[in-house]
Amino acid sequence: MEAATTLEVVSGSKLQVGEANHADAEQPQASLGQRVGSLTHQLLPSVEENPKIWLPRALRQTYIRKVGETVNLLIPFQGKPKPRATWTHNGCALDTSRVSVRNGEQDSILFIREAQRADSGHYQLSVKLGGLEATATIDILVIERPGPPQSIKLVDVWGSNATLEWTPPQDTGNTTLLGYTVQKADTKSGLWFTVLEQYHRNSCIVSNLIVGNSYAFRVFAENQCGLSETAPVTADLAHIQKAATVYKTKGFAQRDFSEAPKFTQPLADCTTITGYDTQLFCCVRAFPRPKIIWLKNKMDIQGNPKYRALSHLGICSLEIRKPGPFDGGIYTCKAVNALGEASVDCRVDVKTPN
Secondary structure, three states: OOOOEEEEOOOOOEEEEOOOOHHHHOOOHHHHHHHHHHHHHHHOOOOOEEEEEOOOHHHOOOEEEEOOOOEEEEEEEEEEOOOEEEEEEOOEEOOOOOEEEEEOOOEEEEEEOOOOHHHOEEEEEEEEEOOEEEEEEEEEEEEOOOOOOOEEEEEEEEOOEEEEEEEOOOOOOOOOOOEEEEEEEEOOOOOEEEEEEEEOOOEEEEOOOOOOOEEEEEEEEEEOOEEOOOOOEOOOOEEOOOOOOOOOOOOOOOOOOOEEEEEEEOOOOEEEEOOOOEEEEEEEEEEOOOEEEEEEOOEEOOOOOOEEEEEEOOEEEEEEOOOOHHHOEEEEEEEEEOOEEEEEEEEEEEEOOO
16 A cells, blocks of 8 residues: 655755655654654754854843833844744833834844833844854833922921921832922022922921022932932921020120329429420329319419420320520429329529520
8 A cells, every 4th residue: 555745844845755665654654753753854954053143232231211212222132043032021022112123143132212111121032043042131211300309398386497398209209219309498589499408308397498488399310310300399388587685785784994193104203495495294194184283383374375284195295485594493283173183393494505
């Protein structure tokens, strides 16, 4: 009885097994299978170069993109003949409506036109050749700006300081927060000024507020993409009031400066020449201010036009205008007040030039 069998192999060619006689049919089936496997192995392509993936250094750590940016990854590989390259996302097949793949002779390109947060995850490239396989995993993280803190509260105001508290945002933008930015604005100008940047706690104290101003505060959340688009503002204003100042005067005993006249610098004897003006000086200390009386040979000379008497800040002076031979003698300065009196004398000699 004649029989023919056709077997399909990986290469797509067909292997014909010729007619078999009754003697061959009586042989064990295992020998027929061995012959078919031997022929099939001869028809498979031989592996000239093992498959291997050359993953770029920049993709060996998490690859971060912002929402809306393009993802374009080119991954080189090797293998001869051309290996079969496939991609998976978190262990599942790719969503071809969002992700495009192009496989070349020695590379594979993964392309996402506008990345979304759902595109984050583990992407695995598998390169197969015969029974050999090489794989590489790429972590992609798609991030965006965080949401604003949920609320902010003015807890306390004292002196020129204000205490604030707030709650973290519900959405961190698919990444960790770098911190918070705290700003203040006074009601007079309405301008916002930053007082803290990348602050990590959920409460803070704002200091050095100006007395007499009222302030509002707001807080932004911040991540790698930047600050949140909006920020909550405190419902209450911080009024920095001027503290009431109470001045207390210390009692002190009134000092009595009253003093009887006392000469601190006496008159000095002098000799002058006829016709040359001469001045006499002395210093006196007294309170109340004393009355100054000038005497010549114990005779009062007040009002005499030949003499000019001055007294200022305790310095007493007497000018003798163009003295003559009869202007010599004993001159006395007397100081008198309610507490007493004092006096000093000097001798003045007038000589005629030869």
